[in-house]
Amino acid sequence: MKIFCDENICVRCLACVSESECGGVTYDGGRLHFDETRAEDWDSIAAICPVAAIEVRRSSDWTQQRSHTS
Numbered sequence: 001m002k003i004f005c006d007e008n009i010c011v012r013c014l015a016c017v018s019e020s021e022c023g024g025v026t027y028d029g030g031r032l033h034f035d036e037t038r039a040e041d042w043d044s045i046a047a048i049c050p051v052a053a054i055e056v057r058r059s060s061d062w063t064q065q066r067s068h069t070s
Contacts, residue, residue, distance in 0.1 A: 001036055001042065001056065001057065001058050001059065002036060002056075002057050003034040003036055003042060003045075003046075003054065003055070003056055003057075004054070004055045004057060005032055005034065005053055005054050005055075006053045006055075007031070007032075007053070009051050009052075009053045010032065010049075010051065010053040011050070011051055011053075012027075012030075012032075013050060014027055015048045015049060015050065016032065016045050016046075016048060016049055016054060017032070018048075019041075019044055019045045019048045020038075020040055020045060021040065021041070022038040022039050022040050023035065023038055024036070024038030024039075024040035024042075024045070025040070025045060042056045043056055
């Protein structure tokens with residue numbers, strides 16, 4: 001699993017930081033940081049983003065993307 005955040009559309013509302021229960025999302029130095037090793041409800045964190053800047057990609061998604069581009 002990998003978390004992607006489009007910083008071009010992120011409005012820095014920090015809702016994702018508030019939704020994070022295990023320290024998986026932090027804000028430091030003006031940037032969001034995602035620690036995918038933390039046991040977070042990543043789907044809820046992505047869903048709370050008001051501008052849909054956060055995307056959760058699982059390894060099965062990568063496999064599908066590769067098969068479509070090959």
